[in-house]
């Protein structure tokens with residue numbers, strides 16, 4: 001039976017509960033255990049698909065097409081596992097499932113109530129996500145004291161009653177402020193968080209104390225007395241330079257051994273942190289540094305611009321850099337600037353590489369197209385992600401194929417050269433304004449072209465082999481294999497995640513190819529329709545675009561092939 005570790009946050013949000021959850025998982029993996037995580041988001045939205053990324057950070061996409069809060073991404077990046085959508089629970093999903101069942105008459109005359117129906121639904125979902133794992137780490141979103149997470153705490157307590165306290169451990173992640181006018185670390189908010197948690201019958205077994213500085217002994221003692229736990233289970237987690245240091249720091253406090261002791265378990269293997277340490281060292285002290293411009297659309301909220309809306313891209317560059325022992329300095333450039341003054345494009349000369357990330361709508365689009373053109377003309381490494389591929393194709397059609405009016409129909413529905421267009425099935429959805437969960441979402445297979453740069457990168461990084469293993473699992477379910485586009489054996493296939501509506505228009509592929517653009521991978525639908533997945537330009541040091549979002553499959557120690565190739569090219 002799986003053991004459960006519940007992670008709740010006290011004091012305030014944004015102190016690194018997700019990273020702590022992921023780090024606990026990473027530690028237990030190092031001790032030889034199979035670990036996965038569940039994220040609870042107490043909002044009423046069904047999923048994160050329609051949330052504003054500037055408020056909640058980027059939307060994370062799972063293999064099976066879930067649009068989820070980015071914490072699931074943090075888990076995948078640390079644990080190097082693929083986590084399915086069912087590992088994310090929202091209040092909206094829970095209530096919807098119960099009400100749908102009631103409408104279908106499944107409760108036969110019963111009064112449907114918070115207890116037991118909602119609680120059972122929550123427990124059921126957590127249990128379903130736990131199959132075949134030794135440990136499941138459940139992160140409760142929000143902060144203790146929020147009205148919204150009460151049902152979930154209640155359900156977890158009930159789960160504890162079902163399976164016994166010996167199989168559940170509670171972590172409280174708190175924050176200890178150091179007000180500048182007194183320069184003293186304060187434990188009071190943590191004490192209050194402990195009390196609030198106890199109102200739910202939950203007494204933490206571990207308290208992780210986030211703060212600017214490490215916790216000193218008097219304060220550790222204070223918390224220990226207040227929470228009535230052993231001081232060795234009050235763990236200090238001060239600010240650090242890179243989040244990937246956290247498992248190492250927590251291990252300095254022997255967290256792994258302490259957790260296993262709590263469950264009465266022993267290590268299955270002795271942890272070997274050498275590889276992880278080397279990667280962290282590379283992040284902290286890289287041998288060289290490359291400079292990358294990400295040309296996108298940026299929205300400020302008040303005085304803060306939220307770089308979190310491109311978090312996965314940041315992380316992917318970091319992972320690629322760590323594997324290549326290169327630091328990546330990132331500048332975020334607003335593409336609108338290039339529209340206002342073409343001269344300002346020359347700024348791009350200062351960069352070793354240019355990325356045009358995913359995006360929607362017309363804001364700053366012409367600036368992004370200008371940036372793609374600049375990268376192509378000046379032989380600066382270019383990586384186009386989703387919209388970044390589409391706009392690179394528009395640029396190429398206009399300036400290398402003479403289709404002056406070329407565009408994506410997302411921007412100009414009346415263009416005479418719709419090189420990027422919507423698939424017929426998506427047209428209907430757009431007409432009906434059905435926006436929730438209706439894009440081309442999740443993992444799809446791309447058949448890679450022999451001798452292409454893209455294929456070489458998937459081979460060089462070992463990803464092709466890894467995907468081969470995934471495919472061998474996936475084809476066991478024929479309908480799944482069909483959906484993904486795994487139609488024949490023996491093809492060289494890459495699996496990446498998607499989130500978009502528009503595609504390269506098949507009608508223009510020949511013309512684009514004649515003028516030198518290489519389509520180095522395609523998705524083949526069961527009706528044999530081909531959708532282009534990768535483009536590249538020979539005679540350019542590195543010019544690659546992908547219709548997918550490879551940033552969702554980048555992990556520390558297992559970087560995304562395209563990011564790896566891009567950072568390598570930037571270093572040359």
Ligand code: GLN
Nearest residue numbers: 358359386387500501502
């Ligand atoms: N707006 C484009 C589309 O829907 C690109 C989406 C993206 O970059 N994720 O196809």
